[in-house]
Amino acid sequence: MKGLPFQPVSTLRRRSKRLATAVPVDLVGVVGFTVVATVLLGITDVSSTVVRAAVGFPLLFLVPGYVTVSTLFPRSTPAHESQTGTRQLITQTQTLTDVERVALSFGLSFAILPPLGLVVAATPWGFTGPVVSSAVACFSIVGASLATIRRLSVPETDRYRVGFGRRLEAAHTAIFGPKSTLQVAVNVVLVLSMVLALTTVGYALVSPQEGEQYTSLRLLTESESGELVASGYPSEIEPGEPVPFVVGVENQEHQEMSYTVVVQEQRFVDGELVERTELQRTDTQVGQGTTDYIDQTVTPTTEEGTVRIAVLLYPDGVPETPTLENAYRKTYFWTTITGSDSPGSEAGSGEDGSDDTVVDDDPFDGVFGDEGTADTDGETESADGSDDDETVDEDDEAATSDDEATDEGATGGADVTGGSDAGNATAT
Numbered sequence: 001m002k003g004l005p006f007q008p009v010s011t012l013r014r015r016s017k018r019l020a021t022a023v024p025v026d027l028v029g030v031v032g033f034t035v036v037a038t039v040l041l042g043i044t045d046v047s048s049t050v051v052r053a054a055v056g057f058p059l060l061f062l063v064p065g066y067v068t069v070s071t072l073f074p075r076s077t078p079a080h081e082s083q084t085g086t087r088q089l090i091t092q093t094q095t096l097t098d099v100e101r102v103a104l105s106f107g108l109s110f111a112i113l114p115p116l117g118l119v120v121a122a123t124p125w126g127f128t129g130p131v132v133s134s135a136v137a138c139f140s141i142v143g144a145s146l147a148t149i150r151r152l153s154v155p156e157t158d159r160y161r162v163g164f165g166r167r168l169e170a171a172h173t174a175i176f177g178p179k180s181t182l183q184v185a186v187n188v189v190l191v192l193s194m195v196l197a198l199t200t201v202g203y204a205l206v207s208p209q210e211g212e213q214y215t216s217l218r219l220l221t222e223s224e225s226g227e228l229v230a231s232g233y234p235s236e237i238e239p240g241e242p243v244p245f246v247v248g249v250e251n252q253e254h255q256e257m258s259y260t261v262v263v264q265e266q267r268f269v270d271g272e273l274v275e276r277t278e279l280q281r282t283d284t285q286v287g288q289g290t291t292d293y294i295d296q297t298v299t300p301t302t303e304e305g306t307v308r309i310a311v312l313l314y315p316d317g318v319p320e321t322p323t324l325e326n327a328y329r330k331t332y333f334w335t336t337i338t339g340s341d342s343p344g345s346e347a348g349s350g351e352d353g354s355d356d357t358v359v360d361d362d363p364f365d366g367v368f369g370d371e372g373t374a375d376t377d378g379e380t381e382s383a384d385g386s387d388d389d390e391t392v393d394e395d396d397e398a399a400t401s402d403d404e405a406t407d408e409g410a411t412g413g414a415d416v417t418g419g420s421d422a423g424n425a426t427a428t
Contacts (some may be wrong), residue, residue: 024151026162027070027144030063036143038137042130059136064116065108067143069101074151076160090150098162112139126289130252215257217313217329218248220293228293233333239303243335247294247311251286259284259315262322265300266308266332277301278322279309306338308332 037059038391040051075092096104116135125131151159156356221232221244228246237243251257266273279298285291300307312327324330 003268008260024148024161026071027067027151030066031144034059034063034140038133041133042137053258054172056133058112058139059133061109062105063109063140064112064136064143065105065110066101067140067147068108068112069096070147070160071105071143071150073101074147074154074160077158095323096296114226127277128289142251158339177343213253215253215259215313215315216248216250216291216330217311217331218250219311219331219333219411222246234335236336236338237300239337239339240299240300242297243309244295244297247282247296248291249284249286250291251288254288255283257315259286259313260318261294261296262318263296263298264310264322265298265302266309267302267305276321276323300335300337302337304337306334306336308328308334337393351387 015066037055040055041059054399072090073094073096075090076095077094078095113136116139117132120131120135121243123131154160218230219233220228220230223229223232228248233245234243247261249259249261251259261280261282261284262278265277265279267275267277279300280296282294282296284292285428298309300309310324310330310332312322312324313329314322315328319326324332
């Protein structure tokens with residue numbers, strides 16, 4: 001018997017037709033839309049508001065629920081035990097219309113998103129737009145695969161199919177079927193209002209995924225247990241003593257950022273800033289949603305006094321004179337540098353830490369005692385000397401008059417007296 005000739009084109013055509021008939025077109029379309037939406041929202045990060053709303057709303061609030069409904073209800077009619085032959089783990093017992101399927105898709109999507117959000121929040125990638133869209137896409141693709149397996153396991157006559165032509169014709173008839181022009185206009189307005197409402201809600205729920213943009217700067221030290229704490233800054237150091245601390249930079253700018261950390265010593269005199277000295281400058285790259293911890297060790301140049309160690313953060317280059325006013329983020333702490341000890345400084349130091357040693361320019365201070373007492377003694381001495389001089393003059397006059405009338409004996413007595421008086425005056 002002679003065999004029939006092999007016709008590869010006809011065979012391929014028949015198999016393709018059977019495959020197209022067997023494969024659920026609606027689930028294939030859901031997977032394709034999910035992939036495109038994930039690329040637009042998660043990879044290319046489209047900034048267009050209209051595109052984000054039009055793509056994000058169905059991805060979040062329709063697709064997850066639709067694949068779940070398709071998995072639970074793969075049949076167009078309820079299954080009976082006589083038809084299945086064996087009892088299945090999940091058996092469809094109700095018939096769902098297309099309207100009911102759409103309504104359940106929205107409801108289940110809202111129920112599925114919170115658990116997915118908890119899973120995303122537990123991951124190290126953070127709760128961002130690309131991460132959320134990728135998580136929803138993974139759930140939708142896995143759900144569509146399960147729904148396809150479930151639907152292919154159902155006999156072809158009982159398998160649920162989406163007749164797009166029949167659905168479009170029914171929708172056209174419902175909207176434009178009434179003969180009244182007013183009723184047709186009302187139906188069109190209702191449809192447009194629903195589309196606008198869904199688009200607005202989609203934009204409001206997809207766009208805010210970015211959240212607030214900010215950068216956090218922290219000044220930390222390492223505790224005895226090895227933990228980083230926002231305390232323990234040195235309040236007093238010796239001249240030339242290094243000061244270790246840790247700078248924490250948290251990036252929530254929704255993109256990788258380049259930062260420059262400037263550590264500056266600021267010296268004050270009578271409460272006025274008189275000098276700035278840059279101690280260290282460090283460049284760092286911080287990824288989105290991460291925190292970089294930078295170990296810093298600086299040595300103040302001031303020999304004595306209180307200084308402010310300021311940490312200044314700049315994302316877009318450092319100005320010529322870095323200050324607290326022009327820094328993007330700033331923090332600081334105060335420390336006192338104690339002067340080096342000199343001989344006798346401990347004995348001359350007061351309770352307030354100031355040097356109480358006094359240097360007097362008068363070399364005779366303390367030799368003659370109190371200045372006021374020395375002046376008083378001088379006045380007394382001068383007065384006594386004046387009285388003695390008057391006494392000597394009166395004695396001399398008396399001695400001269402006695403020389404004319406008395407003899408040598410009387411004159412000798414006057415000399416002795418005068419000598420005595422003179423000696424007393426000289427001694428005084």
